Amino acid sequence: MRRLSVLLSLLVLAGCGRAATSAMPAGPAGPAAARPGYGVADRFDPGMLRMRLIGAQPGWPGPRLPLAPPPRKLDCGRLKxxxxxxxxxxxxxxxxxxxxxxxxxxxxxxxxxxxxxxxxxxxxxxxxxxxxxxxxxxxxxxxxxxxxxxxxxxxxxxxxxxxxxxxxxxxxxxxxxxxxxxxxxxxxxxxxxxxxxxxxxxxxxxxxxxxxxxxxxxxxxxxxxxxxxxxxxxxxxxxxxxxxxxxxxxxxxxxxxxxxxxxxxxxxxxxxxx
Known part of the structure; x- marks a missing residue:
């Protein structure tokens, strides 16, 4: 239980520390709320977090769900x-x-x-x-x-x-x-x-x-x-x-x-x- 609680805390903190976690990090121009993911406060999805949490447990027979890399800071107005x-x-x-x-x-x-x-x-x-x-x-x-x-x-x-x-x-x-x-x-x-x-x-x-x-x-x-x-x-x-x-x-x-x-x-x- 202690391991579960610590992991839950880390996942929540990691989510709150990012602009968003979605299928792919979105660009820097839009607000975080427009890019839904389990780490966005006003679009929090407890079911998705639970899926990831369970999948990270030792001995879990199901898939370990992936996490996207952090969003990149790109300026496509300047870059090609x-x-x-x-x-x-x-x-x-x-x-x-x-x-x-x-x-x-x-x-x-x-x-x-x-x-x-x-x-x-x-x-x-x-x-x-x-x-x-x-x-x-x-x-x-x-x-x-x-x-x-x-x-x-x-x-x-x-x-x-x-x-x-x-x-x-x-x-x-x-x-x-x-x-x-x-x-x-x-x-x-x-x-x-x-x-x-x-x-x-x-x-x-x-x-x-x-x-x-x-x-x-x-x-x-x-x-x-x-x-x-x-x-x-x-x-x-x-x-x-x-x-x-x-x-x-x-x-x-x-x-x-x-x-x-x-x-x-x-x-x-x-x-x-x-």
Whole structure:
């Protein structure tokens, strides 16, 4: 009991000492309250803290839930920031994507499908969080949300929110509508769910053109402040990553998450770039 009490105290103190702890540390521009996590006073989630606390106990048979690194202080008004994003995973090659990003000290945002977060792939989501990447909601099964009722849209988002919270202990604050399919109804549901709609400025079309050279060239056309769309489920995209990361390095880009790029994106609002 004494060990449990001490650990609880340390976790609470650690949370109160940070601006936020979410799926990925958000940028410095917005207020901490806009970036929910178990360490934010007015968005305190005792259930999430309990999950982390239990998972840290010796002998606990369940997963040890990850903690995101501290928020970074970045000024994307001064730096050449680019937000690389990956949709439709986690897939079999997601760990390779994470390896390549780590080799370049790059952070990215992964918009995951709820049905893809399985017992086999859940460790990839935990690794995303632990390595400072951002996790976003891409619906449960890649439905075209604009063709659904408000209740059906909510189910698509809520099921994915629940599975990611369960396996990684984080609450996502971003969503990407599959196919970019959105309308006023989707916007309203996203706002109610506390999710900003993240679209893109650069589409690599890696789902269509399975050519690493083409994918890399399109990605490297990005300008400072752009959000780039890729997928972590295509082998050719993984093959393109070393080339495009080397080129973006050469151009002096800083790799940031979407929330680092935008600061505190507003729920429901659509974003294409900074």
């Amino acid at each position: 920031c680019v937000a690389l994003t990956f949709d439709d995973g986690p897939g079999e090659a997601t760990d390779k994507v994470l390896d390549l990003l780590a080799a370049h000290h790059a952070r990215a945002t992964f918009f995951v499908l709820g049905q893809m977060v399985t017992d086999k792939s859940r460790d990839f989501v935990r690794r995303m969080v632990a390595e400072g990447h951002e996790v976003g909601n891409h619906s449960w099964d890649h439905a075209a949300l604009a063709g659904l009722s408000a209740d059906a849209v909510r189910r698509e988002l809520d099921r994915t929110q629940d599975v990611v919270r369960r396996v990684a202990g984080v609450r996502m604050t971003l969503m990407r509508p599959p196919y970019g399919s959105t309308n006023h109804e989707v916007e309203n549901v996203a706002r109610q769910e506390g999710l900003a709609q993240i679209l893109w400025a650069v589409d690599t079309l890696d789902w269509r053109d399975r050519d690493p050279a083409i994918v890399a060239k399109r990605c490297c056309s990005a300008k400072p402040g752009d959000i780039v769309l890729m997928h972590d489920i295509h082998p050719t995209t993984i093959a393109a990553l070393p080339r495009l990361l080397d080129e973006l390095d050469r151009k002096g880009f800083t790799y940031v998450t979407v929330s680092e790029l935008l600061g505190s994106p507003a729920p429901g609002k659509q974003y294409f770039n900074r």
